[in-house]
Amino acid sequence: MKVSYHGHSVVKIETNGKTILIDPFINGNELTDLKAEDEQPDVIILTHGHNDHVGDTVELAKKNDSLVIANHELATYLSWQLVKTHPMHVGGAYEFDFGKVKFTQAFHGSGLITDGNEIIYMGMPAGLLLFIEGKTIYHAGDTGLFSDMKLIGERHPIDLAFLPIGDNFTMGPEDAAEAARFLKPKKVVPVHYNTFPPIKQDPHKFVEMLDGCEGQVMSAGDVIEY
Secondary structure (H helix, E strand, O other): OEEEEOOOOOEEEEEOOEEEEEOOOOOOOOOOOOOHHHOOOOEEEOOOOOHHHHOOHHHHHHHHOOEEEEEHHHHHHHHHOOOOEEEEOOOOEEEEOOEEEEEEEOOOOOEEEOOOOOEEEOOOOEEEEEEEOOEEEEEOOOOOOOOOHHHHHHHOOOOEEEEEOOOOOOOOHHHHHHHHHHHOOOEEEEEOOOOOHHHOOOHHHHHHHOOOOEEOOOOOOOEEEO
């Protein structure tokens, strides 16, 4: 299995002959190394309905006949765009052919801003637990710190966690370091920083705050292999 990071909150997982893209914000993301026209995901998983996470989902899914996994409201909206979807919600899990996905809670918002300057409610935000090839990967999505992260870590020992550190819209480095202490993953990768001025952070300083787990700052295109 190959797990790669591609700027902002974009994560790619290549496993069991499948390519999975999480929160594929590519066009408009100056920190990514990806080009939307080159990507061929079999599966797209969305943490919530903000534009910088839904990103290029509709175009990618239509072009590649991708399955989009998202919360019920967001999945319903995307199905109206003629995208193939599998709706889920917080607390639910489902076994797919590539592995199991479980949606966890996240404390954030979820609304898509349209070209007509309307905000469409997209259901509750979520984090993701992925159980693939005997490994557990946690993508926290956009969230503030919450104490039930302790329970997530206790019930599902985590091999790799992607945690937002940008502050302003999500946890900052200090709270994300506390989240890592709650979750107790083997490895933590910071995400959701430096894309926009309000979320400028030094990821290396975040890694220095960690104790009890390994931190890894990934540049766009870097890969972790299992």
